[in-house]
Amino acid sequence: MKSVLLGLLLGCSCSVLAGNSQYVNPFIGTSNFGATHPGAQYPNALASVSPFNVAYGGELNKFEKDAAWNSRGYIYENRYLTGYSHLNLSGVGCPEAGVLLLMPTTGELNLDAKSYGSTYSAEQASAGYYRHSLDKYGVTSELTSTLRTGLSRFTFPAGQSHLLLNLGLGLTNESGGSLKIVSDQEIEGSRMIGTFCYHPEDVRPVYFVARFSKAATQTGAFKQMPQYHKVEADWMQYNHSIKPYPGYRQEMSGDEIGAWFSFDTKANEQIDVKLGISFVSIANARANLDAEQPGFDFDKTRQQAVKAWDQLLDKVQVKGSSENKTLLYTALYHSLIHPNIIQDVNGDYPLMGQSGVGNSGGKNRYSVYSLWDTNRNVHPLLSLLYPELQSEMVQSAVAMANESGWLPKWELYGMETQVMVGDPGTVMIADSYLRGIRDFDTEAAYKAMRRAAEQPKDNLLRPENLDYLKLGYVPVDDEGPYDGSVSTSLEYYLADFNLSQFASALGKTKDADRYRQRAQNYRLLFDKDTGMLRPKQRSGEWHNPYNPEQGRNFEPTPGYIEGNAWNYRFYVPHDTPGLIQLLGGDQAFLTQLDATFSTGNFDMANEPDITYPYLYHFVPGQSWRSSARVQQQITQHFGNKPDGLPGNDDTGTMSAWLAFSMLGLYPVSPGLMDYALVQPSFDEVTIQLSSHYYSGNTLQIKNQLTGPQQPGSQWLWQQQPLGSSFISHQQLVKGGTLSLH
Amino acid sequence: MKSVLLGLLLGCSCSVLAGNSQYVNPFIGTSNFGATHPGAQYPNALASVSPFNVAYGGELNKFEKDAAWNSRGYIYENRYLTGYSHLNLSGVGCPEAGVLLLMPTTGELNLDAKSYGSTYSAEQASAGYYRHSLDKYGVTSELTSTLRTGLSRFTFPAGQSHLLLNLGLGLTNESGGSLKIVSDQEIEGSRMIGTFCYHPEDVRPVYFVARFSKAATQTGAFKQMPQYHKVEADWMQYNHSIKPYPGYRQEMSGDEIGAWFSFDTKANEQIDVKLGISFVSIANARANLDAEQPGFDFDKTRQQAVKAWDQLLDKVQVKGSSENKTLLYTALYHSLIHPNIIQDVNGDYPLMGQSGVGNSGGKNRYSVYSLWDTNRNVHPLLSLLYPELQSEMVQSAVAMANESGWLPKWELYGMETQVMVGDPGTVMIADSYLRGIRDFDTEAAYKAMRRAAEQPKDNLLRPENLDYLKLGYVPVDDEGPYDGSVSTSLEYYLADFNLSQFASALGKTKDADRYRQRAQNYRLLFDKDTGMLRPKQRSGEWHNPYNPEQGRNFEPTPGYIEGNAWNYRFYVPHDTPGLIQLLGGDQAFLTQLDATFSTGNFDMANEPDITYPYLYHFVPGQSWRSSARVQQQITQHFGNKPDGLPGNDDTGTMSAWLAFSMLGLYPVSPGLMDYALVQPSFDEVTIQLSSHYYSGNTLQIKNQLTGPQQPGSQWLWQQQPLGSSFISHQQLVKGGTLSLH
Known part of the structure; x- marks a missing residue:
């Protein structure tokens, strides 16, 4: 049963949810084409982390992203999750963003989202926080975020565990990306987005840097290979299938690429992944990550998000039913997602309608x-x-x-x-x-x-x-x-x-x-x-x-x-x-x-x-x-x-x-x-x-x-x-x- | 009629071909599966520029690259040219390289290599030089090269002219690339190569920077779009077709992408394109280009290539028939292509079997x-x-x-x-x-x-x-x-x-x-x-x-x-x-x-x-x-x-x-x-x-x-x-x- 998270359920200090953000129910609008997302969201933030459940899954997913004009990366009725997206729009009418999909798995490495997805249980969400457990893997996923970064905490069972970053899958209708595994704990790259509302000319890359709290024992890139014909079809080991590149550390680019980081985990071992984004450059994505996520402190990051929401929502105090408070504060919450800031921590932002970079000085640049x-x-x-x-x-x-x-x-x-x-x-x-x-x-x-x-x-x-x-x-x-x-x-x-x-x-x-x-x-x-x-x-x-x-x-x-x-x-x-x-x-x-x-x-x-x-x-x-x-x-x-x-x-x-x-x-x-x-x-x-x-x-x-x-x-x-x-x-x-x- | 270029035919100073390089016939080995290329080649060079005629063309191309195990980017019998490739292997048995394809066209912009290719006439080649005319466009193409760069000179008719850089098409079986149009005269990016001899694990990007001698009046990127189905197929303006992105100046990545530069040309107007490559980085590709091609001096660049060949080939002097001289010096020429240098002008080169960068000091690093x-x-x-x-x-x-x-x-x-x-x-x-x-x-x-x-x-x-x-x-x-x-x-x-x-x-x-x-x-x-x-x-x-x-x-x-x-x-x-x-x-x-x-x-x-x-x-x-x-x-x-x-x-x-x-x-x-x-x-x-x-x-x-x-x-x-x-x-x-x- 999905439910609004109350402080009591959390097992964390109740001071976390003392303000009006406690009334926010991020699931409101995740059905009936509301197109909101239930993920971790900081006020007017560039980044957010949200479950993505609109790809594949057969009967598990009532609404598939490619089966209709679907502007939603998460749909409440759907059940088959294929990752957590780090760039999400709330309440728009066309497919866009829903990219940079991070997915935890366990056991034998599987790079195909058609089959590595999972159903989930014990779903909970509150302002700045989301969690559920993946039925197939016994992994508990918790999400929180800052203005320009997401932080995910995965609690793994004992054994072989993996974290996949899929740059192919996404809600946007634009494809293409590039990545480079920088170390056993870091990956950088970009992902094309755009063609918003099927307008072909509006595209651009979003840059990212992701860092893992633990060094991987193995890393690799993967790519969906094209269909080869005739003699080449006999020879290409990966023909129209997903090709793994174990140990690959060069730059990789293509329509449908991704990377994996594998770990030997003990029972209940937690691995955190933080991912910073930028619309200017990889360097700026890294600077955003360094500035907003200096460590891997999930609870503190979450508390900061809650505090930011409280600062806004506490400006309006009401006396009334808890139900009405939830409606009101969730409505305010949804009104405080877009426009969102787009400038990096150093003030850089993409100039409007051109390719250059501007700097916003000390102010916020909205988008x-x-x-x-x-x-x-x-x-x-x-x-x-x-x-x-x-x-x-x-x-x-x-x-x-x-x-x-x-x-x-x-x-x-x-x-x-x-x-x-x-x-x-x-x-x-x-x-x-x-x-x-x-x-x-x-x-x-x-x-x-x-x-x-x-x-x-x-x-x-x-x-x-x-x-x-x-x-x-x-x-x-x-x-x-x-x-x-x-x-x-x-x-x-x-x-x-x-x-x-x-x-x-x-x-x-x-x-x-x-x-x-x-x-x-x-x-x-x-x-x-x-x-x-x-x-x-x-x-x-x-x-x-x-x-x-x-x-x-x-x-x-x-x-x-x-x-x-x-x-x-x-x-x-x-x-x-x-x-x-x-x-x-x-x-x-x-x-x-x-x-x-x-x-x-x-x-x-x-x-x-x-x-x-x-x-x-x-x-x-x-x-x-x-x-x-x-x-x-x-x-x-x-x-x-x-x-x-x-x-x-x-x-x-x-x-x-x-x-x-x-x-x-x-x-x-x-x-x-x-x-x-x-x-x-x-x-x-x-x-x-x-x-x-x-x-x-x-x-x-x-x-x-x-x-x-x-x-x-x-x-x-x-x-x-x-x-x-x-x-x-x-x-x-x-x-x-x-x-x- | 194809022929070895003799000084007399060239209309250039005969001193260019005074040494034994004058006897080289680069067409030897371009049939009978010899797998040599007739393009512009500097001794033991990383880069070369060669005509690419193994894609599409129907009956015009007797051997199509995907119809067989084909290790050749140019085949003498073929007739349908789709560009000039800047990374070429000479005499290998598996499809590889043959990428960074530059193609001149005229008239209405056409971004589809299936139809923008052309037959050609008046084909000539000599050490460090290649030329022919494109029948469809009335463009004369001349190619020359240095160690790490290619230089192409195109003589256009009056009207609307275009230079396309196709990062999708290529001989290699690896796909994927990224690009950024830096200005009206410059583009940078990378192109994946590898899967050599169908070995899946050997892949990496080659980086490039290309510069045009004239500012384009219009530029754009293009990409082969995937196949959309159902409702999205109705809405996607470019479904399973080539999508143009006019004026696009952000980074672009994908399996099959490219860019165009358009010009208004006067009759016989020449536009030069120089393209530098590196296996280390875009910055190094640019440094290579700057160092080896400070201007756009085609004749000087060609003379330098001829001189480099003469310095090597003149070490062996023979008395005998002109025919035998051609066989000997072409044989030496073909023995002096690989191994080739791989280090950049600053000495950087990709470390063997790993992702780092080494520096060769003042020496050549071969590959x-x-x-x-x-x-x-x-x-x-x-x-x-x-x-x-x-x-x-x-x-x-x-x-x-x-x-x-x-x-x-x-x-x-x-x-x-x-x-x-x-x-x-x-x-x-x-x-x-x-x-x-x-x-x-x-x-x-x-x-x-x-x-x-x-x-x-x-x-x-x-x-x-x-x-x-x-x-x-x-x-x-x-x-x-x-x-x-x-x-x-x-x-x-x-x-x-x-x-x-x-x-x-x-x-x-x-x-x-x-x-x-x-x-x-x-x-x-x-x-x-x-x-x-x-x-x-x-x-x-x-x-x-x-x-x-x-x-x-x-x-x-x-x-x-x-x-x-x-x-x-x-x-x-x-x-x-x-x-x-x-x-x-x-x-x-x-x-x-x-x-x-x-x-x-x-x-x-x-x-x-x-x-x-x-x-x-x-x-x-x-x-x-x-x-x-x-x-x-x-x-x-x-x-x-x-x-x-x-x-x-x-x-x-x-x-x-x-x-x-x-x-x-x-x-x-x-x-x-x-x-x-x-x-x-x-x-x-x-x-x-x-x-x-x-x-x-x-x-x-x-x-x-x-x-x-x-x-x-x-x-x-x-x-x-x-x-x-x-x-x-x-x-x-x-x-x-x-x-x-």
Whole structure:
């Protein structure tokens, strides 16, 4: 039975888990396509160590990585483990990373992952720690990690034991690697990753150095040999099979290579393996390893990870059920994985969109920005709770623009993968600025935003800008199956609105006006007849035939990406009141909003509509219904269980939705500072505000209701009636108490 | 029409080809499985650049590399070229090297060697130079090289031109490589080679740096992608096809990768590519390139290669036909390719049999010792003509023993491949010492020789030594199909004889006696009934059934490797007189020797019997028949044409046979200092002797006969009757004139 690790079960000092990290259940999201991983994870870390159970295994693995579009390196239902991966993404929608697979085995050396894998038992995971036992080998594996390294502790039975490092197997669709066994205790090399979301051009190597706590009695490299034919097939001893190179100590490269280290172990002998990574060089991977793992102190390393999580999670204290604490703190945990740092201990990082190396000085350089997802709530959540982190994330994004000419959209390890649509870097930065995070080069940011907004052709972020500038919308005429002319237009409007807000804050009033007007062009796509934001042709004619239901379940449909017309019909977050007017006023809007839920056209698992449960707030007297809708979604889609996320976590976006919702507030739109207030999941919430960014010390949110929120309940701010179900970010961060009565 | 390049055809200064290198025809041996290459070759060089025409091409290529056991990167009959390889072996019997393939193309970029190859015209080659034109592209390619680098000059038509570097394609059966495009003009990386003669364990990377004389307008990497199945097959844009990575500047690794550099060229624009290699590191490859190719001076580089060849070949001056000069100097040329230096310009070289790096100081470190072949005549030839080279080859072999514990047998780039049988390192070194090359660590050499001679088990060089020490021969009982118990025993006897001679010279008389007696044990294998050296069982019984003819054409036969009983029946070169007595005396011997030739059981293309044409010398009054037999073999098997070698050159062994034979003398056995004298192919031969190793200045050999040698002709030495048809090495190297009357 898998379970959240409690201090009592651990047999270690309970002080390890004294903070809120004790409530984290890393298994949440490891089923139902949540795509989180249960492995050892340090906050916003480059490296992590996680069990990999999506290759081979026959019936043991319900979901095989190559049998489907599978973005998960670990799936709760699967049973056949083939190693522990050291570069892992959390909550992404495409196969990537899941490489540098370390596997302990015993007995006769077997180099074939098809058969050296094992089922496992006694699986446990907590923040910064993972363990289980391998049934086939009687080996207990424990994993922990730091920012740039993983540390694995294997407890072997007596006999012949092996540690394999497989550079062929992996979740990524890119292949190729190189390695060199440096000594009986060390190996170095690289592994290609990339082709993210099947985009062929985004590839690069991740470098590594691994060190073993014990000298191996034998080492070797191995490689999957190609298929030889004719005479050569008779002669090649290893034809289309795995060739071992015992004792090999030169450099080895190829598509599917690996290495083994063999040991004579006594019963219960422990061997530790630490592995450091870098996106710059092997030398930097070694420096990272030396700096973060000077010895082989598993317990200390684990304690450091727990401490790092506690420092973050303890900023939010709640009174409530243990179950709800687990949901909240796991949600925060999942929101604190990406973006992650990418710079090495010496500050080196891969320059954005080019081959060189930059240096971040004393600051963190962040990477893995899934901004179409995260601009909506992850970054606002970080801005509220962890503005120090958000500041460095903004600075990193601006640095990327300085390096490549463009802000990030879906940035992955220094590569702009161009996945999804819109211009969300502008949104993320403008929103952060408006929330009070202003210690970045605003002019550089503004310049990059304007380039994306104005450059008609060869626009990396807004490839449809030529039409958009001319027509005020992206026409449906020549869109591809995944372009989504309406979706794209709506994202551009939101970006333009945020750019307008940012321009206004910077005193650029003329620009502010221009972009505010552009952001209103959503009206061009509003079709009075259907009440939908509808795909339109270049000619001005509506796209026909038109079925607003088409597009559920991710099938392509003209106008919309990852959704249908219903999912997008209220997606003008920067001007919900304006849209309500277009839709016929409050009652008409309420009818349509209710219909969205009742007809199954609301999708909790995808981003465009996840604010819809809060839209009742925009009709006077209806905000209590937001609480009900939000609670309904929490109950239905979230839980303390592997399938406790509605779907792909989208690098923390589902989790951030849950965290905001359970805390009782939700940002109505990037670029707008209002939070919609709903009944919190806790009796009391206390948020320690950043003394650097905000004037308040703490923010308290109290739920004084004994049951679900009803019509007529009201919010007090500093014990005085708020007179609204919204509160601004600026007001909140002055600190104080918000209570629901 | 292919032709030897003459100065007149070149349009370059005729002084380039003033020396004897002008007679070299690099096409000799490029057909009839000679396995020589026609490419640009510097004497005893690590690198060379040669056309590669054994991949793909359909009907255009008569012999495809993967359709057979093919050790050739270039075959004269083939027509479809897929590049120029920068690491090439000359005259070996297994597929190896033939990697780092550079290919010029024009027009639309094509990365698939299956279709980017081209036929070619106007093929020309001379020492240090190769050229032809590519029919498909209108590109003229010219190649030259230095010790560690190749330089290629491509003359392009106007338009879009490309230079591809393919790290996947190659002659070797090992795969895998890595690369990094460093700039618009430079690329670095490595390519795995090995699995020589299908021995799986001998592999390593060769490192390279290539530089282009012009900056590319576009660069990119490419990789053969694996086969994806199911859903992923729908999504992977490059599924089981070649994926281009335009602009890619990170490290790339994989089984089949490469890179391209594209240029806008004017009509007749020349672009040079220089490529340096190293077996130590990329840094050393770059240092080699910088030191040996500071600029892009093709003509100067070529002139330096010609000069280096002339310095060696001009030591032997002859008067005779141009045709015979071509045969002689090409034979010397082929004997001066391997062993080749392996140390980098800074002296670094890969340690023998281990992963470290040694430094050779100011000396050359040699590699590629095919000693089963070359101990017989290549090293005696080098000892006579180029003792400075032979001395460093001996020193390198002794250093290998110091590093690995064993002298080389078939050493390839620091790896002992253990190909073939016997203990030929002992033979090569002892013979050199006896010839007067003594400036090496004789005690270290002796220690290594004794280890091979005495260690009963786990003996790398003499794996059959346990039985051999006990029985005096290697029993046939448990030999594998390629062990050859008789062949192995005969090689051990020859090694023991050489060790005896060496011990004697070092004053170790007791050892000398022991090994001299062991060398006489060939008598244990002499079967009076058949007159053959016959496989014997451990029990002392002869092996049955027994067919002395079996084993022609390389099919496995008990007792013999690469030959049958006939091929081996006189293979006791250190005691031919003793064998003659066993065979029944002079007349019986003559009958059997004649029968060997008349029954087709003499094989000019394989080593064990190549001294047999000279064995008439051992019967008084019959030495004139050696001249006839030798001349018969030259006429029948050698010539100024691509099929002008009897078969595989065996790193110069066939060529050394020809060179000795044409000069009129042949060493009767390693360890014995007599040369058998035959009628030279020239009116006059003048050899400039080494002033360092030998007391004489020059040695002249004159043929004063007007027709073929007849009974009654005699040799004069310093104008006095020699009274023998043998002359000792010691006598010869005092200098003087030997003439046949």
